[in-house]
Amino acid sequence: xxxxxxxxxxxxxxxxIVDANTGKTLVTVQYPDSETPINALQPGWAEQSPNSWWEHxxxxxxxANATKKxxxxxxxxxxxxxxxxxxxxxxKHQQVLRDSIIWCDSRAVEIGNxxxxxxxEEKCLSHLLNSPGNFTASKxxxxxxxxxxxxxxxxxxxxxGDFISMKLTGTITTSIAALSEGVFWDxxxxxxxxxxxxxxxxxxxxxxxxxxxxxxxxxxxxxxxLSLGLKEGIPVAYKAGDQPNNALSLNVFSxxxxxxxxxxxxxxxxxxxxxxxxxxxxxxxxxxxNYTNNLDRxxxxxxINGTGIxxxxxxxxxxxxxxxxxxxEAASAITMGSEGLQVLPFGNGAERIFNNQIIGAHLLxxxxxxxxxxHIYRAVQEGIAFAFRFGLDIMKENGIMPNIIRxxxxxxxxxxxxxxxxxxxxxxxxxxxxxxxxxxxxxAGGMGAGMYASSKEAFQHFTPNQTxxxxxxxxxxxxxxxxxxxxxxxx
Numbered sequence: 001x002x003x004x005x006x007x008x009x010x011x012x013x014x015x016x017i018v019d020a021n022t023g024k025t026l027v028t029v030q031y032p033d034s035e036t037p038i039n040a041l042q043p044g045w046a047e048q049s050p051n052s053w054w055e056h057x058x059x060x061x062x063x064a065n066a067t068k069k070x071x072x073x074x075x076x077x078x079x080x081x082x083x084x085x086x087x088x089x090x091x092k093h094q095q096v097l098r099d100s101i102i103w104c105d106s107r108a109v110e111i112g113n114x115x116x117x118x119x120x121e122e123k124c125l126s127h128l129l130n131s132p133g134n135f136t137a138s139k140x141x142x143x144x145x146x147x148x149x150x151x152x153x154x155x156x157x158x159x160x161g162d163f164i165s166m167k168l169t170g171t172i173t174t175s176i177a178a179l180s181e182g183v184f185w186d187x188x189x190x191x192x193x194x195x196x197x198x199x200x201x202x203x204x205x206x207x208x209x210x211x212x213x214x215x216x217x218x219x220x221x222x223x224x225x226l227s228l229g230l231k232e233g234i235p236v237a238y239k240a241g242d243q244p245n246n247a248l249s250l251n252v253f254s255x256x257x258x259x260x261x262x263x264x265x266x267x268x269x270x271x272x273x274x275x276x277x278x279x280x281x282x283x284x285x286x287x288x289x290n291y292t293n294n295l296d297r298x299x300x301x302x303x304i305n306g307t308g309i310x311x312x313x314x315x316x317x318x319x320x321x322x323x324x325x326x327x328x329e330a331a332s333a334i335t336m337g338s339e340g341l342q343v344l345p346f347g348n349g350a351e352r353i354f355n356n357q358i359i360g361a362h363l364l365x366x367x368x369x370x371x372x373x374x375h376i377y378r379a380v381q382e383g384i385a386f387a388f389r390f391g392l393d394i395m396k397e398n399g400i401m402p403n404i405i406r407x408x409x410x411x412x413x414x415x416x417x418x419x420x421x422x423x424x425x426x427x428x429x430x431x432x433x434x435x436x437x438x439x440x441x442x443x444a445g446g447m448g449a450g451m452y453a454s455s456k457e458a459f460q461h462f463t464p465n466q467t468x469x470x471x472x473x474x475x476x477x478x479x480x481x482x483x484x485x486x487x488x489x490x491x
Contacts, residue, residue, distance in 0.1 A: 005442025079445025082161030136182030169218025237448030249440025262412035266307030343383030385421035
């Protein structure tokens with residue numbers, strides 16, 4: 001039996017086909033080839049079209065089918081990973097009412113701050129494990145306040161993965177994990193938060209039915225199956241946000257295990273078993289994929305909005321003939337520290353680690369007679385690694401003390417410069433795996449459909465292809481302290 005995994009990223013859609021028996025990935029594809037734009041109608045705003053996601057999902061599946069490396073009729077389950085915190089609104093005909101306000105949009109910061117104060121800091125942190133901040137609940141409140149005509153038409157609110165599942169099946173569901181990442185879930189009372197709903201005056205009727213992450217969220221519609229060359233009735237058996245899913249993809253299920261990713265945003269994600277919260281709400285805690293009302297499995301998430309997108313910016317604007325491989329090669333020829341050039345990579349909206357401040361990206365100490373493009377490439381990647389170090393220090397304050405970090409051999413971890421800077425700045429070994437979110441979602445869909453008896457069975461063939469140990473951590477710590485001194489001038 002084959003498993004289909006779909007990863008709804010900010011930059012593109014990825015699809016994987018995995019053999020359930022061998023665990024081998026038969027096909028992975030990406031669509032479109034170029035990065036999907038983010039619509040910024042005003043400074044600090046970030047939107048994407050859900051209907052574009054749906055079109056790209058269909059094209060990605062057809063692209064995978066076109067490889068002829070498998071029989072599409074052998075696919076038995078679908079798993080979906082998706083960019084977290086995005087707000088999708090549909091009417092009673094399941095028609096999209098407006099573009100999605102996505103994860104890096106900053107317009108609702110003040111709305112969330114006011115809710116934090118009104119509901120009460122202790123109440124929010126002890127029950128929601130987060131402040132309402134800039135999450136989905138606050139985004140919905142922004143729509144209610146600024147677009148009342150649209151708000152009145154809402155039948156259901158969803159996260160991006162819920163929407164794609166709806167398009168595949170015609171059924172609308174959600175999960176505790178999804179509701180927690182929207183800051184709608186009360187962990188102490190194990191229900192939709194009465195305080196959040198009452199404060200914002202949201203009706204419970206706009207929320208989909210709540211199911212476990214690993215469950216049947218609907219079956220593939222006949223007409224959709226026909227258009228995609230798949231069997232009618234395949235279950236969508238898993239939906240999870242990209243960071244919990246990335247942890248799952250790296251076989252991170254148990255307390256003490258830690259995963260990292262360095263895509264458009266940068267994340268360190270550790271699993272715990274207690275209702276812990278950061279008193280300054282600089283990091284967040286959500287229900288992990290294996291959380292249930294009877295088993296506390298919480299994901300402590302550190303998110304840095306401005307990481308991979310900074311590297312992408314450098315590729316786009318500094319020498320248009322460069323690609324990532326050439327950039328990495330050029331950066332590796334520059335000595336560590338980039339000859340004094342520093343980058344603060346925080347130009348992608350409000351940052352939780354700075355209490356939702358927008359400090360912007362900064363290029364510091366530029367010497368026009370000394371520094372060239374390669375220096376900038378290296379300084380960007382080192383600055384991103386230093387941002388991770390800053391975040392890990394916050395996580396350590398909250399009890400996450402990783403002995404090793406697991407990451408996929410993808411995105412910035414494909415760069416030796418970045419990986420060296422990351423490992424040595426954090427002074428923690430990193431295991432790299434040949435896996436991505438779509439592969440993890442495929443396996444998780446198999447788990448949800450009952451094709452595996454346990455996560456242990458699903459990941460029985462899972463081994464790292466490389467482990468990188470710190471070798472020059474003292475030198476990188478010195479560089480980090482210099483970078484930190486520069487950062488403190490802006491926060």
